[in-house]
Amino acid sequence: MGDARELGGPNGTQSLASTEKPVLLFMTFNASGHTAGAAQIAKHLHFNRGYKDIYFIAGPPFKSTIERTGAKYIENPHEYTTIRAQEGGTESPNHFELLKNVFGNSIVPSYHVLKKTLEDIRVAHPEPRQILFVHEALSQGLLPFYYGCPLPKGYTSLPKALNWHTSIYVCSDPDYPPFGLGLPYDPAPENLALWRSMHESSRSLWQGLIDYYDQQLRSIGSTKKFTEMPVDLAMDLGDVTVMATTPSLDYPSVTKNPKKFRLVGGLPVRELDKNLVYPPWWEELTSNSALPDGDPNKKKVVFVSQGTVHRAYHELLIPTIRALADRDDILVIATLGAKDEPSPLAEEDTPKNVRIVDYFPYEAVLPHSDVFVSNAGYGGFMHGVMNGVPMVLAGLIADKGDVCQRAARAGIAVNLATSDPTQEDVKRGIDTVLNDGKFKQRVLEIKEENEKADALGQIENILEELLRGD
Known part of the structure; x- marks a missing residue:
């Protein structure tokens, strides 16, 4: 990470060159879905809103991403092995072992790097310069300070913190179904009693992790x-937990404490990297999009992806490809979850209407898509929303089943209610979305709702609230 002298202004300026805005420190968990949104916020605040002194703690894979935001990159040394496929549900032993290895083991190194960075920032930016902390909710570095672990040198209290949460509302509140089970939201008296009982009994399952x-x-x-x-x-x-969503995409009254919990809307669609390298078939996709609706040569485009973590392609990506193999009226675009990852299908086994690329941004493909088939990772889900693309969702691991329930409840997706649907399940879900215009209409309504919410503007307002001590 370097010493305090290296923590001058991120652009090499003297530390007090930007006194009109507070110093911002970001910290995210070392995973794409946890880092990308925070990086987008940092970039906006730096280049568009005059926050010149921004520091960003993130994992090594995201160094170049952070540097492009204008922030000073600080390495979080904690890395974990990406699990390609997690077997079992949220209450299985494997699930708790995964949580221990991924999140539990990140507590100590995250605390140390955050503590050291705060100390170095205070040396580089002495009082009365103010510091605000943007803490991605699973980055773990903030947690130890709540349990009496020593404060950084130079501080009598922690900087005010905006807690950036990159998923659904999660809690042990008995007014909502237990997290991770993909249960529908129906607050009938008998369900409320069941949820309370399930919350109480599940504590023993979590005790080892606690x-x-x-x-x-x-x-x-x-x-x-x-x-x-x-x-x-x-x-x-x-001090404030911020969620990238709107009320239409979550359950009623999740903001029981509106001062603490804020639904600010999805982040706007990111601009594509001007140096993005497009696959050789890209012109085929864009030419298809340029055809007028009703043109007999225009194909429907189905985009399928399983994100970057749960990449067991036999569960969803391959069934989707095979379900549509005989459809001359459909073009299937499939993206994998890692750069240079080989196709899970041999060339001779790949249907002629399928185009596969190893790793490619959602925001490039979604504007050309009619349906998005996904395993319901929250980041991908919100990309679908912000691009106005209705979805077919199949996921149960972690928060995915709960994301599926919210999407179906909002009327923007078909929930297949499994992690490994059959080809017929996938085909039926896709045909339902393509043949019923209410899904497209509803997702466009919710897209507009999220755009009007102005997530970036609200986030800056919340930072200013924290600065004032409101």
């Missing part, structure tokens, strides 16, 4: 025992 969190915190000097449900941490840390 104890592990406590061990990690004790190792760095905590003075308070950790007894919380880990799912609550995503919402509870920081």
